[in-house]
Amino acid sequence: MKKASVIMIIGSLLLLGLFKFPLWDIELGAPQYPDPLGMSIYIQGIEGAEEFDLQNIDGLNHYIGMKTIPKAEEMWEFTVFPKVIIGMVLLGVIIGVLGYFNKVNYKYFMGWFVLMSILGIMGMYDFNNWLIDYGTNLDPNAIIKVTNPDGTPMSYKPPLFGYQKLLNFDVTSLPDLGGYLLFLGMSLTLVAFWLGRRASLKKTT
Amino acid sequence: MKKLITSTFAVVAVLFAFTSCNNSDNSSKSGALSSNNAEKVYVAPGEHDSHYAFLSGGYSGNLTVYGLPSGRMFKEIPVFSQFPTSGYGYSEETKPMLNTSHGFIPWGDAHHPDISQTNGEVDGRFVFINENNTPRIAKIDLKTFETTEIIEVPNSAGNHSSSYVTENTEYVVAGTRFSVPIPQRDMPIKEYKGNFQGALSFISVAPETGNMDIKFQVLMPGFNYDLSHPGRGKSHGWFFFTTYNTEEANTLLEVNASQNDKDFIAAINWKKIEEYVNNGGGTMMPANYAHNVYDEVTHTATSTMKKEVRVVNPSEVPGAVYFIPTPKSPHGCDVDPTGEYIVGNGKLSANLTVHSFTKMLDAIKNEKFAGEAYGIPILNFEDVLAGVVEQPGLGPLHTEFDGKGNAYTTFFISSEVVKWKLGTWEVIDRKPTYYSPGHLAIPGGNSGKPFGKYMFVMNKITKDRYLPVGPELEHSAQLYDISGDKMELLLDFPTHGEPHYAAAIPASIIKDQSQKIYKLADNKHPYAAKSDADTKVIRNGNEVHIQMTTIRSHFSPDNIEGIKVGDKVFFHITNLEQDFDVPHGFAMIGQNNSGLLVMPGQTKTSVWEPKEVGVWPFYCTDFCSALHQEMQGYVRVSAEDSDTPIKWSLGEDIE
Incomplete structure (x- = not known):
C-alpha cells in the first residue's frame, strides 16, 4: 500500500504540469503558411505558438466572420479550470498521504480517478461547445460566406481531436505536453488503485 | 583464300569490338559527368542553397543577393541608388541616406562588398560596400538585409581600393584611386606632380553597433591607389594597397602611367598609426562630409554633416609606411589566408609577383632600402619577393584562395581563371571564362578561413552567353567546383548591373538571424499610427499629415476630404501586419514620386502635391490578400480657396 500511495501522490502532482505546459494544441497550416500558425490552450488562457500567431489567426478569421480568439478574462473557464486542477492535486496528495499511513484504503484512489474523469469529460464537453460556437456563430456580414452543398452555412469548427481540412487550412488538434502529463498522472492513479487493491487482497488471503 | 577471309573477319571483329568498347566508354563518361554537374547546381523546389553570395551591382549602385550553387537571385538591396521598387531614396525616411556634401545624389557606383569578420573569419553581421x-x-545589416549606414569619405576621389575589413572588423578601409589637391583648391592641372595627394581612410567600426567613424586618413603621395587587402594572421595590423601611376601623370594615363617598369604596393602598419593617433598624433583638418544613419526603431534615417577629419602624414610616423616595388601597374592586391603572401596582380605583366611578409619585415629590420619616395622608404624588389608564377596567362587582375594552399587568379586578356600553388608557384589548372573576367570570389575569400568548395568568376563581357537582348547586356558569371584538383565549370548565370567584387558566406552562418517582421510595438516613428484609433489627418499651414494604417485588406482611413490644391500632403503609412511576408504598397494617382512598399510593423512616408481639384484614388500596389483589389481609397482635392473641412473616415460616409 505504501508503494501504491507514493504512485498516487506522484500521479496527482503530474497535473501541475498543466500550469507550465499547454493542455491542447491547434495547428493551422496552409499553402501560404508552410510554418503553421498555432494556438496553445493552457488552463489559464490561449496563447499563440509564436508571438503574433493569435493576431494573425484573428486577422485571417475576420474574412469568414469568426469572433476573435477569447482573452483569458473573457472566458470563465480560464479562472475556474486552474482552481479545479489545484483542488484535484491537493485532494490526490492528501488521499495519497492518508493511504501511506493506512488511514484510507485503495478505493479512495479509484474515487479520485472517477471524479477526475467526470471533471475531464465535462471540460472536454465545454471545450467542444466553445469550438462549435467559435466555428459556427459567424458574423452575418462576413466577407466570405461558404455554404455546404445543402445550402447551410459551412462550419469552421476546428476538430476536437485529430485532423480536418477547413478551406485552405489543414487543422490539426492534439493534446500537448500538459495534456499528456494529465493523462499520465490519471493513469498512475489507476495503477495506484490496482497496486493498492492487490496489496490489500494479499493481506486478506 | 578462306583463311584470309576468316582472319580479315577476325581483325574487323576485333576492331569493332575496340571501337564499340571505346564508344560506349566515352558516351557513358561524358553523360555521367554532365548529369553530375547538373546535379551539383540543382536545388530542388523548396530547398535552400548552401551559400549566400552578395554581388556588387556596379553602376546599379546596389547589392544583389544570390544563392550558390543555384545562381538564383533572391533580392536586390538598395544602397547608393534610389530604388522605386520599395521607395528607398524616395520616401521621406530614406532620402537622407543619399545625402552627401554635394547634396542629394540619386545614384552610385558600388564596387567591393566585404563581410564583417571576427578572429579572421566571416561572422555574417554586416556587409560593407564602397561607392566609387x-x-x-x-553598411548593410544582415538581419534585415537593408542599408543602415552610409559615411562619405572626404579628401578622396574614385573610392576604389575599398571597402575591405580587418580581421576583427576594427576598420573598414577606403583608399582613393584618384589623387586630388588636399584640401581641394583652384590650381592648374599640370601641377599635379608633387602637389596632389592620395588619402587612405581607416574607418573604425564600433564592436557592438557597427557604427562607422573615420578614425584617420593617411595622406600619401599622388599615386593611384587601386586595390587593397588587410594583413591577417601574422600580418594582422598591416594593410596593403596596390598603386599605379607612380609616374604621377595627369593626362593620357593609359600611356603616361604605364612607363615605369614597376609601381608599388604600399604597406601600411595601421596599428602603429592607430597608436600614434590614440596618443594625439595627426592633425584635425576642416572637412565636410555626410554621415547617414538609418534607425530601425524610428524607421527613419538622419544625415549629419561632419566638419573635420584627422589626417596623418606618413613622414610623421617613421616605420609605418613602406613601398614594395611591384611590376607593371598592379591591380588586385591579395593576401593569402595565412597572411604571409601578398599577391601583386601586375595587369600588364606576363608573370604574377608574390611578396613575402616575413621577408618584408626582415628587409625593414635590416634597413635594406632602395631609396625613398616623398620620405617613404622603398624596399628592394628582390629582398621581398617570395616567388613568381611564370607565364600563367595574360592580364592578371585578382586572386582568391581556397584555404588548402591554392590560389586562383583571373586573367582578363586571356579570359581564363588559373589555379596555382602557393610556395611552389606552379600552375595546376586553367579553365576558360566567358568572357574577360574581373573579380572572382570564394566564400570567405577575404578572410583567414575560406570555404573552398565553390568559386565564381564575374565577367565583363557577355556577348553570346545567353539569348540576345539587344545591345545592352547584363554581365555573366560562372560557377566552378573547386573541391577537386581540377576546377570544374558547373553553371553560367546572368548577374545584375556590373558586379565587381562579391562576398559569399555559408548560409548556415546567417540564415537563422534573418528578421521576418518589424515589431509594431517597437515602432517609434513620430507619425506612426499603431491602430485604427491613432489614425488622423492634421493640417499645419499648407502641409497635411495623414497618419494612415494598412491591414488586410483596407487602408484606414480610406476616405479623406479637405485637401486643397497647393497642399503638401504627407502620407505616413504604418503597416499593422505582424505576419511574415505581408507587405502593403501605396500609390497615389499622378504623384511625382515612387510608390511605397511598407513591411509589417514599418512606417514609411510619401509626399504628394496635388495640382488639380477632383477626387483622386490611391491603392495598395502589393497583391497582399484575396481582397487586395478592394484595398483602395479616395482623396477629395478642393480648390485652394475652398473651405472644405478636413475629415476622414473608414467604413462610413463623411457627413
Whole structure:
C-alpha cells in the first residue's frame, strides 16, 4: 500500500504540469503558411505558438466572420479550470498521504480517478461547445460566406481531436505536453488503485 | 583464300569490338559527368542553397543577393541608388541616406562588398560596400538585409581600393584611386606632380553597433591607389594597397602611367598609426562630409554633416609606411589566408609577383632600402619577393584562395581563371571564362578561413552567353567546383548591373538571424499610427499629415476630404501586419514620386502635391490578400480657396 500511495501522490502532482505546459494544441497550416500558425490552450488562457500567431489567426478569421480568439478574462473557464486542477492535486496528495499511513484504503484512489474523469469529460464537453460556437456563430456580414452543398452555412469548427481540412487550412488538434502529463498522472492513479487493491487482497488471503 | 577471309573477319571483329568498347566508354563518361554537374547546381523546389553570395551591382549602385550553387537571385538591396521598387531614396525616411556634401545624389557606383569578420573569419553581421564615384562606404545589416549606414569619405576621389575589413572588423578601409589637391583648391592641372595627394581612410567600426567613424586618413603621395587587402594572421595590423601611376601623370594615363617598369604596393602598419593617433598624433583638418544613419526603431534615417577629419602624414610616423616595388601597374592586391603572401596582380605583366611578409619585415629590420619616395622608404624588389608564377596567362587582375594552399587568379586578356600553388608557384589548372573576367570570389575569400568548395568568376563581357537582348547586356558569371584538383565549370548565370567584387558566406552562418517582421510595438516613428484609433489627418499651414494604417485588406482611413490644391500632403503609412511576408504598397494617382512598399510593423512616408481639384484614388500596389483589389481609397482635392473641412473616415460616409 505504501508503494501504491507514493504512485498516487506522484500521479496527482503530474497535473501541475498543466500550469507550465499547454493542455491542447491547434495547428493551422496552409499553402501560404508552410510554418503553421498555432494556438496553445493552457488552463489559464490561449496563447499563440509564436508571438503574433493569435493576431494573425484573428486577422485571417475576420474574412469568414469568426469572433476573435477569447482573452483569458473573457472566458470563465480560464479562472475556474486552474482552481479545479489545484483542488484535484491537493485532494490526490492528501488521499495519497492518508493511504501511506493506512488511514484510507485503495478505493479512495479509484474515487479520485472517477471524479477526475467526470471533471475531464465535462471540460472536454465545454471545450467542444466553445469550438462549435467559435466555428459556427459567424458574423452575418462576413466577407466570405461558404455554404455546404445543402445550402447551410459551412462550419469552421476546428476538430476536437485529430485532423480536418477547413478551406485552405489543414487543422490539426492534439493534446500537448500538459495534456499528456494529465493523462499520465490519471493513469498512475489507476495503477495506484490496482497496486493498492492487490496489496490489500494479499493481506486478506 | 578462306583463311584470309576468316582472319580479315577476325581483325574487323576485333576492331569493332575496340571501337564499340571505346564508344560506349566515352558516351557513358561524358553523360555521367554532365548529369553530375547538373546535379551539383540543382536545388530542388523548396530547398535552400548552401551559400549566400552578395554581388556588387556596379553602376546599379546596389547589392544583389544570390544563392550558390543555384545562381538564383533572391533580392536586390538598395544602397547608393534610389530604388522605386520599395521607395528607398524616395520616401521621406530614406532620402537622407543619399545625402552627401554635394547634396542629394540619386545614384552610385558600388564596387567591393566585404563581410564583417571576427578572429579572421566571416561572422555574417554586416556587409560593407564602397561607392566609387562620390566616395562613400555603406553598411548593410544582415538581419534585415537593408542599408543602415552610409559615411562619405572626404579628401578622396574614385573610392576604389575599398571597402575591405580587418580581421576583427576594427576598420573598414577606403583608399582613393584618384589623387586630388588636399584640401581641394583652384590650381592648374599640370601641377599635379608633387602637389596632389592620395588619402587612405581607416574607418573604425564600433564592436557592438557597427557604427562607422573615420578614425584617420593617411595622406600619401599622388599615386593611384587601386586595390587593397588587410594583413591577417601574422600580418594582422598591416594593410596593403596596390598603386599605379607612380609616374604621377595627369593626362593620357593609359600611356603616361604605364612607363615605369614597376609601381608599388604600399604597406601600411595601421596599428602603429592607430597608436600614434590614440596618443594625439595627426592633425584635425576642416572637412565636410555626410554621415547617414538609418534607425530601425524610428524607421527613419538622419544625415549629419561632419566638419573635420584627422589626417596623418606618413613622414610623421617613421616605420609605418613602406613601398614594395611591384611590376607593371598592379591591380588586385591579395593576401593569402595565412597572411604571409601578398599577391601583386601586375595587369600588364606576363608573370604574377608574390611578396613575402616575413621577408618584408626582415628587409625593414635590416634597413635594406632602395631609396625613398616623398620620405617613404622603398624596399628592394628582390629582398621581398617570395616567388613568381611564370607565364600563367595574360592580364592578371585578382586572386582568391581556397584555404588548402591554392590560389586562383583571373586573367582578363586571356579570359581564363588559373589555379596555382602557393610556395611552389606552379600552375595546376586553367579553365576558360566567358568572357574577360574581373573579380572572382570564394566564400570567405577575404578572410583567414575560406570555404573552398565553390568559386565564381564575374565577367565583363557577355556577348553570346545567353539569348540576345539587344545591345545592352547584363554581365555573366560562372560557377566552378573547386573541391577537386581540377576546377570544374558547373553553371553560367546572368548577374545584375556590373558586379565587381562579391562576398559569399555559408548560409548556415546567417540564415537563422534573418528578421521576418518589424515589431509594431517597437515602432517609434513620430507619425506612426499603431491602430485604427491613432489614425488622423492634421493640417499645419499648407502641409497635411495623414497618419494612415494598412491591414488586410483596407487602408484606414480610406476616405479623406479637405485637401486643397497647393497642399503638401504627407502620407505616413504604418503597416499593422505582424505576419511574415505581408507587405502593403501605396500609390497615389499622378504623384511625382515612387510608390511605397511598407513591411509589417514599418512606417514609411510619401509626399504628394496635388495640382488639380477632383477626387483622386490611391491603392495598395502589393497583391497582399484575396481582397487586395478592394484595398483602395479616395482623396477629395478642393480648390485652394475652398473651405472644405478636413475629415476622414473608414467604413462610413463623411457627413
